[in-house]
Amino acid sequence: MNTIATLPAPHPARTAGAAGREAEAHTGGLLDAAQERTASFGEYVAAAAAAGRLVVQPRMGFSDPRRMREGLRRTRSAVATTVGTLTIDSYTRTGDLAAARAALAEGTPLNGYPIATHPPELTRDLLDSLRAPGFPVQVRHGSSRPEPIIRALTAAGLDATEGGPVSYCLPYGRTPLAESVDNWARSCELLATLVPDRRTAHVESFGGCMLGQLCPPGLLVALSLLEGLFFVRHGIRSISLSYAQQTDQAQDVEAVRALRRLAEEFLPADVDRHVVLYAYMGVFPRTERGATRLLEDAAHLAVRSGAARLIVKTAAEAHRIPTVGENVRALETAAAAAALAERDGTGAPADGAVYREARSFVEAVLELSDDPGRALRTAFARGVLDVPYCLHPDNAGRSRSFLAPDGTLRWSAVGRMPAVPYAAPGASGPMTSTGLLRALHTLADRYDRPGPPAARATPRPPAPPARPATPAPRTPPPSRPGDDMDATTPPALGEHLASPRLRSAMLVQQEALYAARGFLRGEGFVELLPPLVGPVTDPGGRGAKALDVDYYGQPYKLMTSAILYKQASLKGFPRLFYVAPNVRVEPPETAGTGRHLVEFHQIDVELADGTRKDAQDIAAGLLTHVVDHVWTAVPDVLRELGRDELDFAELRSGKFDTRTHDEAVARLVAAGHPQSPDAEIDWTGERLLSLEADRPFFVDDYPKGSRGFYDREDPERPGVLRNFDLLAHGGYGELASGSERESDYATIVTRMRESGENPAKYAWYLQLAREGIRPSAGFGMGLQRLVRFLTGLDSLWQVSAYPKLPGVIAP
Numbered sequence: 001m002n003t004i005a006t007l008p009a010p011h012p013a014r015t016a017g018a019a020g021r022e023a024e025a026h027t028g029g030l031l032d033a034a035q036e037r038t039a040s041f042g043e044y045v046a047a048a049a050a051a052g053r054l055v056v057q058p059r060m061g062f063s064d065p066r067r068m069r070e071g072l073r074r075t076r077s078a079v080a081t082t083v084g085t086l087t088i089d090s091y092t093r094t095g096d097l098a099a100a101r102a103a104l105a106e107g108t109p110l111n112g113y114p115i116a117t118h119p120p121e122l123t124r125d126l127l128d129s130l131r132a133p134g135f136p137v138q139v140r141h142g143s144s145r146p147e148p149i150i151r152a153l154t155a156a157g158l159d160a161t162e163g164g165p166v167s168y169c170l171p172y173g174r175t176p177l178a179e180s181v182d183n184w185a186r187s188c189e190l191l192a193t194l195v196p197d198r199r200t201a202h203v204e205s206f207g208g209c210m211l212g213q214l215c216p217p218g219l220l221v222a223l224s225l226l227e228g229l230f231f232v233r234h235g236i237r238s239i240s241l242s243y244a245q246q247t248d249q250a251q252d253v254e255a256v257r258a259l260r261r262l263a264e265e266f267l268p269a270d271v272d273r274h275v276v277l278y279a280y281m282g283v284f285p286r287t288e289r290g291a292t293r294l295l296e297d298a299a300h301l302a303v304r305s306g307a308a309r310l311i312v313k314t315a316a317e318a319h320r321i322p323t324v325g326e327n328v329r330a331l332e333t334a335a336a337a338a339a340l341a342e343r344d345g346t347g348a349p350a351d352g353a354v355y356r357e358a359r360s361f362v363e364a365v366l367e368l369s370d371d372p373g374r375a376l377r378t379a380f381a382r383g384v385l386d387v388p389y390c391l392h393p394d395n396a397g398r399s400r401s402f403l404a405p406d407g408t409l410r411w412s413a414v415g416r417m418p419a420v421p422y423a424a425p426g427a428s429g430p431m432t433s434t435g436l437l438r439a440l441h442t443l444a445d446r447y448d449r450p451g452p453p454a455a456r457a458t459p460r461p462p463a464p465p466a467r468p469a470t471p472a473p474r475t476p477p478p479s480r481p482g483d484d485m486d487a488t489t490p491p492a493l494g495e496h497l498a499s500p501r502l503r504s505a506m507l508v509q510q511e512a513l514y515a516a517r518g519f520l521r522g523e524g525f526v527e528l529l530p531p532l533v534g535p536v537t538d539p540g541g542r543g544a545k546a547l548d549v550d551y552y553g554q555p556y557k558l559m560t561s562a563i564l565y566k567q568a569s570l571k572g573f574p575r576l577f578y579v580a581p582n583v584r585v586e587p588p589e590t591a592g593t594g595r596h597l598v599e600f601h602q603i604d605v606e607l608a609d610g611t612r613k614d615a616q617d618i619a620a621g622l623l624t625h626v627v628d629h630v631w632t633a634v635p636d637v638l639r640e641l642g643r644d645e646l647d648f649a650e651l652r653s654g655k656f657d658t659r660t661h662d663e664a665v666a667r668l669v670a671a672g673h674p675q676s677p678d679a680e681i682d683w684t685g686e687r688l689l690s691l692e693a694d695r696p697f698f699v700d701d702y703p704k705g706s707r708g709f710y711d712r713e714d715p716e717r718p719g720v721l722r723n724f725d726l727l728a729h730g731g732y733g734e735l736a737s738g739s740e741r742e743s744d745y746a747t748i749v750t751r752m753r754e755s756g757e758n759p760a761k762y763a764w765y766l767q768l769a770r771e772g773i774r775p776s777a778g779f780g781m782g783l784q785r786l787v788r789f790l791t792g793l794d795s796l797w798q799v800s801a802y803p804k805l806p807g808v809i810a811p
Contacts, residue, residue: 040200041136041160042238042272044083045308049274053081054302054338055309058327059140061087061112063104068113069126071324076135078328080335083309084130084137086153087112090650090694093143094173103653111321111646115139116148120155127156136160138204144169144180146187154194161191162204162240164227166376166385170392171211177380177394181373185234192235200238203231204276208242208259210387213282214401214439216409217246217255218357218419219387225262225362228273230372238272240309245280245298247443248407251354256305258355262362274308277301279334283444284317290447291315295330299337310334318444319642319792357419361385364418383416389436391670400672403439433673433684489591490797493811497801504637505799508630509787513579515629516603519622520577525605528569530562530578536761538563539708544584558583561780563710564765566606567741570774574608579783588807593683594795595733597784598804605738606778612722615738615777616698619726620656622781623696623735627651630790641791647730650695656726657697664689664699680706681725686733693729700724709751712740726779732789738779745769 048055058075062068072084089112091100100117103110115123127137138160139153146163153161169180188203195201207223224241231239241263243256256275263273279298285291292315302310314322314330322330364384369375379385383396390397398415402422410422490496517527535554537546538561546557562580569576580602590596605618627648631638635645659667661681668675668685675685680702689699702711704719711723723739742748748769752759759766787799797803804810 040238041083041138041202042200042240042274044134044136045240045274046272048081049308054299054307054335055083056080056299056331056334056338057083057138057309057311058085058331059087059311059313060085060324060327061089061140063089063110063112063114065113065118065122065126067324069129071327072126072130072137074324074328075331076130078331078335080331082135082331084135086115086137086139086158088139088141088143088149089114092116092149093141095143095145095148097148099653099655103649108652109645109649111649112141115156116152120152123152123156127158138162138202142168142172142206144173144175145183147183147190150187150191150194154191159191159195159199160202160204162206162242164203164205164207165230165373166223166227166380167206167210170387170390170395171209174393177392178377181230181377184230185373188231188234188236192237200272201236202238202240202272203236204240205231205242209244209278209281211390212244213246213280213443214403214409214436215388216357216401216411217243217251217258217354219361219385219417220244221255221259221262221354221358222361222365223385224259225266225358226365226372226376228263228267229366230376232268232271233372237270239267240274240276242276242278243307244278245301246409247403248409249297249301249304251408252301253305254352254354255358256301256307258352258358260306261355262358266362275306276309276311277305277307278311279313280443283441284313285444285447286318287448288315290444290449291317292333294443294447295334296337299334300341303338303341310338316642320644321646360418384418386415386417389671391667397670402435403442433688436672437684437687489805489808490803490810493802496803501641501793501798502801504641505787505791505793506801507634507637508641508790509783509799511630511633512626512787512790513783514633515626516622517579518629519625520603520605520618523575523618523621525575525577525607526573528573528576528578530580530604531559531565532581533558534565535764536564537561539755539757544586547583547585560584561602562604563708563778563780564762566604566778567710567743567773567776568765568768570606570608570776571768574774576606578602578604580604580780586806590683591805591807595683595785595788596806597796597800598806599802600796600800601783602780603783603786604778604780606776608774608776610740610775610777612700612724612738612740612777615740615779616656616724616726619736619738619779619781620654620696623726623786624652624654626786627790638791641793643790643792647792650729653695655695657693657695659697659699660701661699661703662701678703678705683733686727687731690727690729690733691731693727696726696728696735698724698726705755707739709748709755709757710739710741712742713747713751724779726781728785728789730789730792732785734782735785735789736779736781738777740777741773741775743769743773743775 045055060071062071075082075084089100089110092114097116100114104117137158139158140162141149143149165181165184169175169177191201205224205227207227208220220243228239228241241259243259246252259275267273279295285294295312299310312330312334314326316322316326365375365379368378380394383398386396386399388399388401396415399417400413401409402412404410411419412421414421496502533549533551533556535556537557537559546560549556549558560582562578582602583599585598586596607614631645664681665675665677668688673685673688701720702723704713704721707721707723711721714720714722721739725734726736727733728735742751749759784796784799788796791799793799797805
């Protein structure tokens with residue numbers, strides 16, 4: 001049974017002087033009268049808070065019950081006051097239980113525990129082997145349709161979960177807000193009904209996080225409280241209100257105190273409640289040192305502000321899904337930092353700016369209806385609540401925020417919200433895409449720099465002069481070979497060729513090529529060796545130029561792409577592919593993008609009489625097959641490079657998303673990125689779209705004029721091309737481009753002239769077109785981009801043996 005008669009005694013490393021001895025004294029005999037009854041999640045946290053202990057909790061979920069049990073076991077055994085977590089997989093979150101069942105049947109690892117798919121008896125057995133005094137478990141998911149999860153967790157004997165009608169709707173998908181509100185109302189009532197009377201159902205609001213960063217604290221505080229009121233309205237008597245660590249500790253302390261004060265003012269006195277702090281939910285530091293310092297600051301923040309629970313992040317956060325060991329190290333690091341932090345004896349939060357702004361939001365919403373759910377729907381419909389940079393259709397999208405020079409988060413535009421935009425001398429203008437990316441990376445860059453993080457507007461509390469009791473992570477997280485090398489520019493060629501990281505990347509490339517060739521041969525394709533020079537080459541590169549070659553007195557070009565030769569080859573080879581070397585003189589300003597090389601290779605594919613759908617099916621199959629093969633052939637190499645199979649779970653399921661160019665442009669414009677509707681998605685736009693995805697996706701229907709003359713125009717939609725890009729998830733951007741091809745001679749000549757090309761340069765190609773070129777479709781997949789995606793490395797030069805960056809002279 002999960003009793004709370006006593007909390008785990010602190011390890012000596014967690015106590016320091018009087019603070020540690022006082023915590024131990026408060027713990028002895030804690031809640032002796034409750035020894036024989038089962039404790040609920042909220043009761044356990046309250047008992048820990050009464051003892052002066054910060055509860056620390058991981059984000060952790062595995063589809064394999066054995067791995068899940070081991071993760072919970074080691075969480076329970078950590079040198080810290082902990083609670084367990086069952087983080088749910090993406091299929092279950094989105095209600096696709098059939099896909100979760102299929103993945104389990106196929107042995108495909110998922111990115112969480114499929115609680116609604118595993119039999120309840122299995123989950124109950126898993127938990128019964130671990131439940132002991134002082135170790136409750138919470139289910140964390142991210143679903144706007146949580147009813148199956150609620151039924152499954154209560155069937156397993158659990159009583160605690162988290163989410164909310166707004167916080168698990170707006171950031172995560174396109175479920176209408178009204179539907180999410182109704183779903184959560186039913187689910188809260190269901191949870192309150194199914195949890196046995198001797199226990200108390202607990203729900204945590206995720207409203208204090210939303211998109212993770214760049215939302216001013218007043219709105220986060222208000223959303224968390226409003227969701228708490230919603231839970232109480234629907235029968236929940238134990239709640240936690242969340243707040244996510246942001247960019248300025250003084251502002252964060254004020255925010256958590258404001259949340260605590262507003263909870264006292266608005267929630268019924270008999271409702272159990274506490275505040276949970278999330279370690280920073282935005283772009284995380286890439287170095288172990290920076291990530292550890294940020295986590296320690298989160299622990300200090302929790303103690304100073306009076307939060308009762310902290311959900312940690314690990315030193316591996318920026319690179320991959322963390323291991324169990326990394327999670328445990330993070331728990332123990334946070335607990336040690338909290339034990340040494342100075343507690344602020346201040347009582348109720350001050351009547352500061354965050355409190356006043358949050359209260360104005362709460363009052364404005366509650367004036368709309370006595371029913372919190374109806375009030376929330378109306379507030380978003382009218383723009384009274386408006387989350388900055390949130391692309392959900394039910395979010396007004398008029399608000400904008402920015403990082404002020406002092407590191408605090410401020411409003412630059414408020415739309416119809418009851419707030420005031422920040423104005424100060426020298427304040428910046430409207431947020432640009434470059435400014436947005438810079439703001440997203442500000443905190444990570446600050447903590448990754450040598451020395452202490454940049455000074456804040458309000459000084460941090462003084463740290464003890466010596467901290468021998470704070471355990472550093474006992475072993476560093478597995479590092480990538482050669483991680484000490486600068487990711488911006490290559491070292492000297494000899495040093496680069498001797499790098500263990502390059503050797504690992506080349507092993508992955510070797511297996512990727514082996515798999516690609518095998519897949520394409522299996523689909524009936526014949527490999528040809530491509531031409532290297534010709535009288536003309538592909539004119540379609542973005543600002544790139546071709547190198548001229550004196551070919552016996554004739555001006556020839558080095559191939560930037562062999563697409564015209566692929567079309568010509570269809571006369572004898574209806575299905576063909578190249579592994580083609582290309583040379584493009586890219587603009588020098590692209591040298592720092594991490595995604596451009598002057599010399600690179602493409603897997604070029606063409607199929608006669610094919611449609612765009614045929615080409616996309618081949619591209620998706622090729623990528624899936626390569627990923628499966630590489631994870632089978634060299635899994636240890638990938639793990640050494642910091643990759644985790646779960647990063648590829650959605651891809652390996654065979655599901656690829658699709659959106660049109662118009663939809664992609666609209667999404668970017670709504671996010672504040674100035675994407676032209678008449679051009680290709682620019683590099684920043686690709687990265688933004690890629691970062692928000694969890695699986696690869698196609699972008700179809702580029703506008704005429706944005707691509708070469710060979711991309712076929714849709715005969716039923718003039719001005720729209722029958723083409724596509726394939727973008728990887730995780731910020732890696734474009735992997736492949738393709739299209740149906742123009743094959744009609746007259747149309748090709750017209751398109752050449754429309755695009756400013758001189759048809760006379762293409763005499764050999766046009767002669768073939770006059771004789772008749774078969775209709776076809778095809779694509780080119782960048783080999784170095786593919787290998788970078790597989791390895792997770794930062795730049796294409798890191799996956800090239802002889803890299804040549806634009807504008808950089810190299811051997």
